[in-house]
Amino acid sequence: MLARYGESLMGVFGTPQRVLVRGSGSTVWDADGKEYLDLLAGIAVNALGHAHPLITSVVTSQLATLGHVSNFFTSPTQIALAERLLELAQAPAGSRVFFANSGTEANEAAFKLARRNAGGDGAPRRTRIVALENAFHGRSMGALALTWKQAYREPFEPLPGGVEWVPAGDVEALRAAVDETVAAVFIEPVQGEAGVRGYDDGYLTAAREITRAAGALLVFDEVQTGIGRTGSWFASEGVLPDAMTLAKGLGGGFPIGALVTFGPEASSLLAAGQHGTTFGGNPVATAAALATLHAIDSGDLLAHVRRVGAEAADALRALDVVREVRQYGLLIGFDLADEIAPAAVAAALDAGFIINAPGPRTLRLAPPLNIAGEQLRRFTDALPTIYRTALERTAKENA
Numbered sequence: 001m002l003a004r005y006g007e008s009l010m011g012v013f014g015t016p017q018r019v020l021v022r023g024s025g026s027t028v029w030d031a032d033g034k035e036y037l038d039l040l041a042g043i044a045v046n047a048l049g050h051a052h053p054l055i056t057s058v059v060t061s062q063l064a065t066l067g068h069v070s071n072f073f074t075s076p077t078q079i080a081l082a083e084r085l086l087e088l089a090q091a092p093a094g095s096r097v098f099f100a101n102s103g104t105e106a107n108e109a110a111f112k113l114a115r116r117n118a119g120g121d122g123a124p125r126r127t128r129i130v131a132l133e134n135a136f137h138g139r140s141m142g143a144l145a146l147t148w149k150q151a152y153r154e155p156f157e158p159l160p161g162g163v164e165w166v167p168a169g170d171v172e173a174l175r176a177a178v179d180e181t182v183a184a185v186f187i188e189p190v191q192g193e194a195g196v197r198g199y200d201d202g203y204l205t206a207a208r209e210i211t212r213a214a215g216a217l218l219v220f221d222e223v224q225t226g227i228g229r230t231g232s233w234f235a236s237e238g239v240l241p242d243a244m245t246l247a248k249g250l251g252g253g254f255p256i257g258a259l260v261t262f263g264p265e266a267s268s269l270l271a272a273g274q275h276g277t278t279f280g281g282n283p284v285a286t287a288a289a290l291a292t293l294h295a296i297d298s299g300d301l302l303a304h305v306r307r308v309g310a311e312a313a314d315a316l317r318a319l320d321v322v323r324e325v326r327q328y329g330l331l332i333g334f335d336l337a338d339e340i341a342p343a344a345v346a347a348a349l350d351a352g353f354i355i356n357a358p359g360p361r362t363l364r365l366a367p368p369l370n371i372a373g374e375q376l377r378r379f380t381d382a383l384p385t386i387y388r389t390a391l392e393r394t395a396k397e398n399a
Helices: 002-008 053-065 076-088 103-116 141-146 150-156 171-177 203-214 263-267 283-298 301-317 341-350 373-398
Strands: 020-024 027-030 035-038 096-100 128-132 163-166 182-187 217-221 243-246 257-261 322-328 331-336 362-365
Touching: 035 373, 053 283, 076 096, 076 257, 076 283, 096 103, 103 141, 103 182, 103 217, 103 243, 103 257, 141 150, 163 171, 171 203, 182 203, 203 217, 257 263, 283 301, 301 322, 301 331, 301 373, 341 362, 341 373
Parallel strands: 128 163, 128 182, 182 217, 217 243
Antiparallel strands: 020 027, 027 035, 096 257, 243 257, 322 331, 331 362
């Protein structure tokens, strides 16, 4: 099947590591029948693991009733999900939701929202957008323009202009960059692709104060961190932005993204006909998202995420092969003693664990929110052996 993949699919993802055919909870199986503990959850997408009975039932029922309507119409699930998200975000009156199909699309909508905060009528034109170094916001042209890594951007330049970057977490650098010519500031509350890196206490609050004083929009990209991933509904909880983007875990494995705008001013920037999507907010996706939110809430999974995430972080810190651990609920990044992270991913896969390497010595875990503590302990117990295997393979390759 991998040979057929190479002959029929575009090579933008490289060669797949395995052909996966079945999943249940936090476990998946490949085409050869081998079992793996999924500690990546489709990169923080499968919030409730695989084949969750509630999501399976709800999606099946919705498909049997109404699968898709155009955006000339709406559906009860679309309205109910928008209301629920506004409630969870503690959004003020006048706030609104736009539904898309992915995090990239949600950030693309946020980019256009920022462009609409353009000033004028005697005020300075707002032509600049500020993002953070090491940020990742997606791969469509607008979202890519916000993404820091030059290797991602360079092949597709010229990109939409006006984007500047400041060092992540540096309040004074942000303050110096943001004035009345800035339309928006984009911030991931935790930078996942950078190796799971947050900021000192007070940084998001300072960003709110700085942007409000300058009249710039504050946009939180919660695509990876939202919907319980960090042990709260949103990692930015306590700081109210002008806009927030969501995706990944929102649909529990079903594709959906969202742009949430806070208050009537931000919510009125995009008018009828200025943005849209064919599949965004379709009945099946919104039903899946409602089921995901219900399961997280009714299962008290936020407390579970905080508890088992802290336990896993403590177990990692106790290992000699680990140098640093950064843990936000069940979004965990940790640095190895040697730059062998890609080899460790391969060794872990051979040992039956799916993990990810966002850097040469950094590994990332983003398992299902309902994973058992015992399952995480299986990985931390196995990590020293995985490390030694990766070290030996790397030494052979470099010999």
